[in-house]
Amino acid sequence: MDKRIxxxxxxxxxLGCVEVVPTGILCPISRDLGVSVSAAGQMLGxxxxxxxxxxxxxxxxxxxFERKAVFLCALVVFAASCLWSALAPDYSSSMVARGIQAASSGVMSxxxxxxxxxxxxxxxxxRAIAVCAMGVSCAVVVGIPLGIMMTNSFGWRANYLLVMGLAAFCALGVIxxxxxxPGHVTVPLRMQLHTLSDIKLLSAHAxxxxxxxxxxxxxxxxxxFLERVAGIGPHLTSVVYLLFGTAGMLGGWLGGYSSDRWGGGRSALIGGCLLALSLLILPFAAGSLWLLLPVVAVWGMTSWGVTPSMQHYITINSPETAGIQLGLNLSAIHLGLAIGAAVGGVAMGRLPVSYNAWIGAAVVVLAVLAIYYSIRQPKKTRLVLA
Structure with missing residues (x-):
């Protein structure tokens, strides 16, 4: 395999570190910026x-435009926005920096x-694409625990300075x-959205x-949740995140394997059911670390496993627009994450944080019903762009 991969x-x-690291350090961020934990959570959203x-x-x-030049420009903007985050004096400025990081990350991804x-x-x-995707997986496994340790030792802003340095190193490698x-002609956004006229595909993205x-x-x-409900300190919190990320990597592999063997729709249906169950019992398991860890492991495996299953399902049902569908599905993933952070933040401001798990479980149940609905829809023989 080419080493440049x-x-x-x-x-x-x-890129993944910047996206996910705030997940484990919301409490220090909220204290430093003078906002609630739920408001700090909207940095993820x-x-x-x-x-x-x-x-x-x-x-x-x-x-x-020429691809390498665009990639390098986006990387420079990304590094500058990380410096902005490290120096941001208030919450509003931090949110603007996060938006710039997201836009530049989307281009580079x-x-x-x-x-x-x-x-x-x-x-x-x-395998090359899988290796490329493993970078994001490693950010969850390594980045969040590392971010917690960096925050405990140097403060949460140090994470952005570290990432800025890593981005500069990446820029040298890119050069x-x-x-x-060379650049290329792409399918206009209007024509990409037209493919969603197929209810089977639209429901799959939903x-x-x-x-x-x-x-x-x-x-x-x-x-x-770990601090207030489970009574877990920063050290064990990093262990829980490490377990979740490791289980997620295994779940991603299992999702791909089961999709190849039994089909993406059936794999996502089973994974969705297990995901809903794990979220439902999560607050009840928080009283004991030995009960909590296996539930977190199942949650991690299923939450990461359903993504390749749904991508498999989408590409099988529309092979002629597979590239477009995978791009739209990436947007669907991040739209779901944004809504989840917003809903979770509102719920946390009004209810004990344990209710977030039950709200999440209810939404996943809706997803399972939507999977079942999508599977039962007829497949179009061919999708024509127009």
Missing amino acids: YLLAFVNFV IFSLVFAVSAPVLQVVTAR AIGFSLAAQLSDPAYRG AWLPQQ VTVLLMWGHFTIYAFLAP
């Missing part, structure tokens, strides 16, 4: 919302996966190793939104 995976790791909206638009806007496919031999293309790639919404309603506020 690992550079792209590392870039994804850096604004990232996901801007990513969901800007990614497809910026892909179209920048498509005709799209170009990175495209370059990974182009740099690899056709026989290794799937030295990545080839120039399933993704609901699954991520339910998951993130509690995951965005897992740190305060």
